[in-house]
Amino acid sequence: MSEHQHRxxxxxxxxxxxxxxxxxxxxxxxxxxxxxxxxxxxxxxVSTWLYRIAMNKCIDHLRGRQRRKWxxxxxxxxxxxxxxxFNHPGVAAENRENAAIVFKAMxxxxxxxxxxxxxxxxxxxxxxxxxxxxxxxVSSVESLLFRARKNLKKILEKEI
Amino acid sequence: MMNKxxxxxxxxxxxxxxxxxxxxxxxVTRAEAKLGTSGNDKNKLSPRWAFLMVLGMLMIITAxxxxxxxxxxxxxxxxxxxIILDYGLSSIDPPFFFFHTN
Numbered sequence: 001m002s003e004h005q006h007r008x009x010x011x012x013x014x015x016x017x018x019x020x021x022x023x024x025x026x027x028x029x030x031x032x033x034x035x036x037x038x039x040x041x042x043x044x045x046v047s048t049w050l051y052r053i054a055m056n057k058c059i060d061h062l063r064g065r066q067r068r069k070w071x072x073x074x075x076x077x078x079x080x081x082x083x084x085x086f087n088h089p090g091v092a093a094e095n096r097e098n099a100a101i102v103f104k105a106m107x108x109x110x111x112x113x114x115x116x117x118x119x120x121x122x123x124x125x126x127x128x129x130x131x132x133x134x135x136x137x138v139s140s141v142e143s144l145l146f147r148a149r150k151n152l153k154k155i156l157e158k159e160i
Numbered sequence: 161m162m163n164k165x166x167x168x169x170x171x172x173x174x175x176x177x178x179x180x181x182x183x184x185x186x187x188v189t190r191a192e193a194k195l196g197t198s199g200n201d202k203n204k205l206s207p208r209w210a211f212l213m214v215l216g217m218l219m220i221i222t223a224x225x226x227x228x229x230x231x232x233x234x235x236x237x238x239x240x241x242x243i244i245l246d247y248g249l250s251s252i253d254p255p256f257f258f259f260h261t262n
Contacts, residue, residue: 092178
């Protein structure tokens, strides 16, 4: 399992763009895997299965953060999470300012478009690999990426 | 001056395939520790909920005592006092009274 930790951690970091959150989520992924090893049914490669768990956790995390901002339950859930700043050590220093703007824009995408965009642009995975992780067809991945790019451009046009 | 579309393309390129970040060597140790304590974490009560529960209980107790005191005040009418003494009605059980106010 240790051989996958590095990969899962970097995928999660690309999704949430914050080192601290990425560490927490990576821990949660492996805690889940250790708790329910039988959940892996051998239908896909272990790495695909791990990617899938990690992506779902990241989407839940990003959605949860949005929900907690507005809900009454969020008020009583203990210390409210502050909006995390962009903190991705893998992004080159000269690109950080631009990357922070893009990431802010990415948060406005639908979760499926967001996930497909991260897997394609940041993880550099093929359409086939993305389709296996997201459990959708290759043409759906193409469509998600086309719409993600279009929407991102629209959002960024307003930003700059 | 740079075209707006070119600027957007440049921005989108800024996040393309970032460098791999080394994982914290203690992450596995922390995950193992979390495995051992994850059951306990679920049972932890948020301080805000605890405060709210204590406040609610205090309010219920205060209301109960207030009503109990107001009812157990000796009545002015001596005949009523006599009946209370005769039938031993001077003590009112608060929890019983709380549900039977008449």
